[in-house]
Amino acid sequence: MLSSAPVALVTRGQADQTDEDPLVSQLQALSLPMQHIPLVKQQMRKNHETIPDPYEVDWLVFTSANAVCYFDCLMFVKKWIDANVHVAAVGPKTAEAVASLGFTVDLFPEKTYTAEALADALAAVIRPGDTVVIPKSKQARKVLPNYLNERGANVVDPAIYETKARTENAHDLAVFFKGHDHGVITFTSPSAVHAFKQMQPDLPMWPAICIGTITATAATEAGFSQVDAAFPHTFASLAARVSNYMNEVNTR
Template sequence: MSDLQGKRILITREAKQAKVFSEKISASGGIPVEVPLLKISNKVAENREFIFAKLPSYHWVIFTSANGVHCFFEQLPNHLTSLLENIKIAVVGHKTEEALKQYQFVADLMPEVYDADSLAEIFLKKYQAGETILLVRGNLSRDVLPRVFTKKGIGFDAIEVYETQMNRESAALLKRVIAADEIDFITFTSPSTVEAFAELSGNYTAIPCVCIGTTTKKAAEEHGFSSILTAQIFTIEGMIEEMRNHIN
């Protein structure tokens, strides 16, 4: 067996995204167990027409997730796409940039540490007074950037282009998987996955969990997990590497 030594690893992220994670775990010698605890869907924002009409006036568009990128471009009329060529784009990390590249755009700004706090820090160093900002979000996106911008007196517009909901249909499957006592690691790729697991499992926290980053780790701590691994690089590859190191 290879690095993950046949360990059974619970994947809690949304179904479409879970497939890639499963493939990487299998390739590393682990056994993925998919129980998607979230559902992600396009959301038509009330201010969408206003934002799209105003698009030429923005100096920056900020994406804080790959979901935000995909849902934004799915909703953006084709004839407006070229307007982004004249707008600077900031992303939270390289997975978000990979999503951006699918639409033939490259980020102008990306932090070395893939979280909103780091993005806020480097963005403020690049931002020039008077520049206008469009922040692309989901309904459960963290308020780090809005809070920083408000504190600094920086005006911005925000548009919610996707919605994350708890996948209650997975509750019975989740409980069966846990009851079988065959899971070696639970993986959490966002605070939302932690919260969904806690609610749908009855807050079962005895199994070691692996978190994609420090924000997710904080959510796991708040829900009572005592054995927590946190990726050094905030990606699913980083999570796999952390499990490898722990096992070996």
């Protein structure tokens, strides 16, 4: 039997290496009906570009909390802290993850938490010849390393982990849509959009609310007809957009 009450579908990977998924927590705090069906998963890559000795590195740059987690798994972090490497993060949540390892975060964009904004911020402090290490996902865009390379930096961007579709959850996804008449789908990465399209080729006529313009563009290109991008690029902002949508639906 179809449920007529709107519901939010969370497609993020299972907690993204933390005990509690931050988006799920934000939606629950707003008392919003939701279901979490992880469509992607991250895993460490054994073969990646060699990471230089920290004493040869000027800047260590993180573009996601996942990158922080896998860097911590791979490296002896205390040596990097002792080397006094400058550290940059793409936004406050990533900065929190970095700080939890004991690093001091020297820089992150003030308003827009994207690779482009981080590149602009770094351009003001990185000098030609500086060695910059950017641990990343295999699927990460090349915007940041290309930008810094063009400005004379020596960029090392090892793909230390990768994101894959959780195809084993395709059945749960199909069952979910059979049981719900309408709602909203949340996406926090292009990888989640691609995984959804792979598992659900006939897209439902549900709006897609995304964290940031890059993910929103991926949703539009996948075929979603109603796409919204939360700004700033935070889980709290995304949850607020979902709440606004739910309120609009409930008052119609």
